[in-house]
Amino acid sequence: MQTTGDQFLVKKINKSIVLEKIRTESPLSRAQVSELTGLNKGTVSALVGELIGDHLVYEIGLGQSSGGRKPVMLHFHKTAGYAVGIELGVTFILTVLTDLEGHIVAEQRLPLDVKQPDEVFERLVQQVRALLDRAPQSPYGIIGIGIGVPGIVDASGTILFAPNLQWESFPLKIKLEQEFGLPVTIDNEANVGALGEKQYGAGQTSDDLIYLSVSTGVGSGIILGGRLFRGASGFSGEIGHTSIEVNGRRCSCGNRGCLELYASEGALLEQAASMGIDSFDQLVERAEAGAPEALQLFRQTGEYLGIGIANIINSFNPGLILIGGQMVGAEAWLRNPVQRVVRQRSLPYHREGLEIRFASLKMHSAVLGAAYYAISAFLYKDRVTL
Amino acid sequence: MQTTGDQFLVKKINKSIVLEKIRTESPLSRAQVSELTGLNKGTVSALVGELIGDHLVYEIGLGQSSGGRKPVMLHFHKTAGYAVGIELGVTFILTVLTDLEGHIVAEQRLPLDVKQPDEVFERLVQQVRALLDRAPQSPYGIIGIGIGVPGIVDASGTILFAPNLQWESFPLKIKLEQEFGLPVTIDNEANVGALGEKQYGAGQTSDDLIYLSVSTGVGSGIILGGRLFRGASGFSGEIGHTSIEVNGRRCSCGNRGCLELYASEGALLEQAASMGIDSFDQLVERAEAGAPEALQLFRQTGEYLGIGIANIINSFNPGLILIGGQMVGAEAWLRNPVQRVVRQRSLPYHREGLEIRFASLKMHSAVLGAAYYAISAFLYKDRVTL
DNA sequence: AACTTAGTTTGTCGGATGTACAAAGTCGGA
């Protein structure tokens, strides 16, 4: 039984449209909203009235006249509530408190030296609790918790498998909801990163974008037609485990020649070990100092990354590719080799109108995406998009 | 200015839902439609009344009573109009006339020995004209022409590039519309093939499926969330030109180690040449006779295909992979190697709930998909889906 | 006769729309 149409549906649609416009393009007057959306002036008036009652919109005062009565300018009420965004990393927990526009009002980073699920969960809870204490008063208070994790998550919010944490079947969503009594949204780190960049970062211009999260491994978040594409079971985007070398090295996943064996932080450090380097930051320092081996290593990584990206371009024909994760720190040395290889290997028509950029939120793509997840779940609870 | 909601939108949505239900699950009574859709009985009555007035639904008579008044059974009026479906191949033009349920009522196949755009276009027009003459009388007559082509098509219906036909920038849609004064829909052969299998063939069960068209090259049609995904500019699905071998052979596309150099009819025939074989059918004959070299060739092709498919699975997490194109003729020898390699190389969670099948419409996937394109454009002109 | 099921009719309700209008401006000319 699918969603059918009735008057309530119509109202939900229109109210969402009005809120969305004000949220993304404020300040706006009622008249401008009517103009921009095509909705009747009276309709806009009524809906804005409700949104003001909902504390989601407020009047900021009079604007400039353009030859007639002065307009009443409307703003999105970004402090009507706050969201918690979490990135559960392999070696850290990053938590932020944001307003409804995704501005960070508090931030905490806790290094992680343990991996046991229950231990980690306890620290996670502590972090969130500390953050909640710092939340300002607001009409709605904390509206939800969003979290990105380094693993595969099913529809019920259970982490099925997180290789780098060595977790299996951990019902994180349910446990967090029980702990805090707040709505919890959870997804793969690459998916929330994609969402973050699309909403607040370098991805705002494109509706068909692929966010590549290049860290220990290579994951991706796929946004098609403006929406996150999760695949049939919610596991889409494991681009790090596509094979680019039929008889390449064996990967822990069972496949051979996986992209992330050649183009990831893990692959990079493995090779850098022979140079006596054991962290990404060290390697970046060397490159900054102009060490040829370091530069060569980055160039090679960029080239492999370009191969993976060309494959994505030919398959998906996205409008934008965003490179994120740890690897954004090496943008200076990666940019050219990536671009060159993509130019060589992708199809000409696909390349037209395509952009390749680096994530602009840097280390915050995922936390902000996670927070936005919670925010959009709150703002558009029963939203219907056409 | 986006689509906003009003009463007309509601009606369009509901009318589409009712028609869709009757079209796909007839015979149904009004009461059953109400039950299945969740729409009020009165609403269904009114909408069915209109659909009957539109000649799209008719009453077939009384059905079985289940303890009360006998229901009036409704049927989709599949002969209210006819659609033309065309597959423009490299060596042939296949045209069909179908009713609105996609049943073929007339079919023509013309071998093509020319490639010049104007020549081909002329023959195409002749074929269509001959088909139109054979169309039965019906309330709507011919409702549209759908066509699948072996190349890249832009949003305006221009064939930008068709390598195997050696065409560039040919405005096929506009020319056909001028010629026949009928609505024309046009898309890549793999995309219409995907649509055909999804609608009438082996893909009816899945909303996230990838149709692999394995013929001279390897293309794909990607259906996500029940809709065809075209990419940012409409060129998605060139999976044949994803690289599976970094330093593999050069491909005409500029890339190296492209999948279709290893797993396509073209690749197969190239290798079969040394056996004195120069057509796909000959190779199949040999395999049927049990010739070890032929069997080995198919096995190898299946293995490479499996590698490409594993990459697709890990990237997209589809619910179903359909193998179509010429290669369906070799299902018997391909099935096992493909399955084996996919089992070895795809991620376990992605493999769960995934099916790999061969296209069930065989050579008709594309024509029927093309016809369905035209049919759905007619039935759901201003449809809005939620 | 009592109960079921199918389908229609009728009145109600919610929400978008168009029109009219009041409020509050701008602007140009005397």
Next chain:
DNA sequence: TCCGACTTTGTACATCCGACAAACTAAGTT
């Protein structure tokens, strides 16, 4: 500087449309 003409903003009100619930008719079964 003042005044009248015109603009723009936002609200009020009557109307229309379509879904819905409930009552009702029709036609069966048990």
